Amino acid sequence: MIEFIPPDERISRLRAAGLPASETDECLAAFDVCQQAAGSAGALDDDVRPVRIACNLARALLARMPLRSQRNPAQKRAGETLVHLCAGAARDLFRRHATALYAELTEHGRRSLRVDDLLWAGAARLPGILPSAAELAEEAVRMQQDKDGLEIAQGLFVSQVMSDRACGLHLVRSMLRPMPASRERLAEFVRTGKADLGTIRIEVEGETAYVYIHNERYLNSEDDTTVGPMESAVDLVLMHPGVRMGVLRGSVVDHPKYQGRRVFCSGINLTRIYQGKQSYLSFLYRNLGMHSKLYRGILAHDFVDSLDAPMDEPELTHEKLWVAVVESFAIGGGCQLLLVVDHVIAEQGAYFNLPARKEGILPGTANIRLPRFVGERLAREAIMFDRTFHADTPEGRLLANEVVPADRIDEAVRACVANATGSGMVSAGANRKAMRVQTEPMDTFRAYMATYARDQAFCHLSEQLVRNLERHWNAKARKL
Helix, strand or coil, rough: CCCCHHHHHHHHHHHCCCCCCHHHHHHHHHHHHHHHHHHCCCHHEEEEEHHHHHHHHHHHHHEEEEEEHHHHHHHHHHHHHHHHHHHHHHHHHHHHHHHHHHHHHCCCCCCCCCCHHHHHHHHHHHHCCCCCCCHHHHHHCCCHCCCCCCCCHHHHHHHHHCCCCCHHHHHHHCCCCCCHHHHHHHHHHHHHCCCCCCCCCEEEEEEEEEECCCHHCCCCECCCCCCCHHHHHHHHEEEECCEEEEEEEEEEECCHHCCEEEEEEEHHHHHHHHCCCCHHHHHHHHHHHHHHHHHHCCCCCEEEEEEEECCCCCCEEECCCEEEEEEEEEEEEEHHHHHCCCEEEEEECEEEECCCCCCCCCCCCCHHHHHHHCCCHHHHHHHHHCCCCECCCCCCCHCEEEEEEEEHHHHHHHHHHHHHHCCCCHHHHHHHHHHHHCCCCCHHHHHHHHHHHHHHHHHHHHHHHHHHHHHHHHHHHCCC
């Protein structure tokens, strides 16, 4: 969260770091101007100018100091002060203008922008406040511990967009549209029944599409190399006219500890986070895109949207049943996948957990969805006190529909598919929608994402995250 720092303390913190007095005074004066403007109702361009000036001055001071991990305590305190001053000025600006800016960038909702396109368009409109793709690419060469929070502004902007009902629901709907790359691949996928997306592969057998995670070196973890391909795979399965359901399964890995075994998913790639290679944006892609499409389906029709569109009409999504097959474990993001599918088959001895607290981040949408499966008390224990659910236990059966021996997994999958496809699936999408009416309306999801977008940005760029990864993950010794 943004720290409130009294004016006198701001001065003392920056002076203690040995920063030039004249540049420090100029920077703080610029933030004073921003604060004075925060209570006004000025035009966007008039309000943007002082915030851009203040943020540029703050970043110039940050550049005068050593890299974040090499700063002494006084310099670290000064760096945190400058980052929080930038965040506070950006937050106040977005509170006043995010909805108008969203309407401008989307032509009052007639353009459906994915969240990344929205942020790049916003960066072009607000340079010096929202980071551009080029600026983030330049920062990506740094270790996570040396980043000074450029991505925080992205989280604050998306959070404010999500806080407005019309804009937030429009962005949710925009992210439910098939990706352009998915549309380009569809004809070949329908013709061949196969798609190789690198870390994700799809094979169609009869009326079922099997989606396999192939990130074997990292025990099928989630990262920037898998999230996009997985979303595209979901698009393809949902758009294929001859496919009636999808099955998610991990590939056989070559890791020494699990040699020759299938692994479902080991969660977020913590090594990539520690080394600064995991973008904040990937968290938004994952929850607004891939997970949301598994849970809600896709908006496959090319209707013209608008910010004035009815908000309470039934969801116009096209969806299918999904089954997850958990072998070995479903950790972190893998466990979160279980909360958006319709049926879970787990092998005996498998387990599910959400170690996000030890990592220092939020476990995606688990905070809103896990309590519905296991109750709030167990959900709090899992998210905040590292509770592991073993598939063979009564608590584990709250997440797994079937638990079978490893040598019967394939048989269980075939039986599940035959049962689902053999009885007719005309009402599958309708039943899914009917359940969501009371469990998670789209507006409830929008409100959750307003909180998630903001808080995940601060967690992702926090010093505590780095310490947690070193303590619980031995991150210093690991290599990509």
